[in-house]
Amino acid sequence: MAEHVQTAPTRDPHPAYPVGLRLAGRRVVVVGGGQVAQRRLPALIAAGADIVLVSPSAKPSVEAMATAGEIRWERRRYEEGDLDGAWYVLVASSDPDANRTASAEAERARVWCVRSDDAEAATAWTPATGRSDGVTVAVLTGRDPRRSAAVRDAVVEGLRDGTLAAPRHRAPTPTNTRTGAGEAPENPQPPTVALVGGGPGDPDLITVRGRRLLAQADVVIADRLGPRDLLDELPPHVEVIDAAKIPYGRAMAQEAINEALIEHARAGKAVVRLKGGDPFVFGRGMEEAHALAAAGIACTVVPGISSSISVPGAVGIPVTHRGVAHEFTVVSGHVAPDDARSLVDWAALARLRGTLVVLMGVDKIGPIARALVEHGKAPGTPVALIQEGTTAAQRRVDATLATVAEVVRAEGVRPPAVIVIGEVVALGDGG
Structure with a gap:
């Protein structure tokens, strides 16, 4: 019985030499206005090339590029001399004779030529690009x-x-050999901070951009409500600073957070401020952005999925629904309705027919429910409290405005919890 021998794949003795073409302002000729041109033209336009399309016809999307002035369209078959002054040519027509003619002219003129119909006859190949x-x-x-x-x-x-880490190069801060103090490098990277909304808690619900910036970070200043599981994925060199504002417990003053952001950014480090939900939805993100701007530090804001809509959705409650609620309102419940510091018009909210979502309101839900009922909201209005939404510890507790204060005490509902008030509660899984 013959022995089966597995041979290794044959290696190309002359692999293609990779290179990036800088085509801005340079003449590029595209032969053919079909599907290949439709796919390749946007990248050539983005590269700033001076594009001439030679083709008797073109797909509507290609014609739209010509109409918009992004390319010049010669509505005819390819002719000798069309490559005069060209740096690069894409041959992609359905006319074999035109393709061969253009390819031959490119060879004579020493113009790099990509052919969609015959890769072997081409002098250049288009890579798969992203x-x-x-x-x-x-x-x-x-x-x-x-x-x-x-x-x-x-x-x-x-x-x-962010699963493939590619940190940006940052020039290190040199040390003064006499004093040991850090000195600014001759060409320092401008300091930047990213305010990243981490979403409602499930690490899979952070945005792609937020996760990528975390992978590039040197310092992460994290809130308790951010996706904590992602911190375990950070490389060992990343410094993690706990900025948790834990209810009923210790808190890192906002001024100290601002100072930490500025200090580490000025040291040339990539700083990420990781927050729960969205930075600008009761997240004090604008306070931090203002502090950074005053210090001359650039700030990137990465929006996050707000818990006000994602957490109700996680338990099957839509904040709007046809025929039930045409609006939803998100309010902070961290101060009671009768508190002089409250900026919420509870009387106006009681008159609305839509959904009311209360954040940071667990310990004030009794006064909030009473205020809504006093201003005309029906005592039997459904209420849902979702604790630790989207995490493994998620749980939902249902009540009404008349019973919610007692239910919270009896069930031991604790922050963080999102409170949903309105008829949409009855549509959810627990209704």
Whole structure:
């Protein structure tokens, strides 16, 4: 019986040499206005190329590019001389004779030529290309375009979701040999801070951009309500600072948080301020942005999924529903309705027919419910309290405005919890 011998794949003795073309302002000729042109033209336009399309006809989307002035369209067959002054040519027509003519002229003129109909006859190949956060990923696997695309997708996805860490280069702060003090580098990176909304708690619900910035961070200043599980994924060198404002417990003063953000950014470190929900929904994000601006530090705001809509959704409660609620209102319940510091018009809220979502209101739910009923809300209005929403500890407790204060005490509901008031509660899984 013959022995089966598995041979290794044959290596290309002359693999393609990868290079990035800087085509801004340079003449590029595209032959053919079909599907290939439709796919390739946007990248050439983005590169700033001076594009001439030579084709008797074109797909509507390609024609729209010409109408918008992004490309020039010669509505005819390819002719000798069309490559005069060109730096690059994409041959992608359905006319074999035109393709061969253009390719031959490109060879004579020493113009790099990509051919969609015959890769072997081409002098250049288009890689599978993807982009993420200023990085261009281009993959060539010889004559296997599907593999090129698969590798490209894996790398781009890793960059986007932060599973493939690619920290930006930052010049280190040199140390004064006499004093040991840090000195500013000659060409320092401008200090920046990212205010990242981490979503309602489930680490899978942070945005792709937020996760990527976490992977690039040197310092993370994190709230308790941020997706804490993501902190375990950070490399050992990342400094994590606990800025938790824990109800009924210790708190890091906002001024101290601002100072920490500024201090670490000025040291040339990539700083991420990781918050729960969205930075600008009761997250004091604007206070931090103002402090950074006053210190001359650039700030990037990465929106997050607010717990006001995601947590009710996680237990099957829609904050709006056709025929039930045409609006929803989100309010802070951290001060009682009769508190002089309250900025909420509870009388107006009681008159609304839509959904009311209360954040940070567990310990004030009794006075809140009484105020709503006193101003005309029906005592039997359904209420749902969702504690630790979207996390493994999530639980839902249902009540009405008349019973909610007692139910909270009896069930031991504690922060963080999102409170939903309105008829939509009855539509959810626990209604």
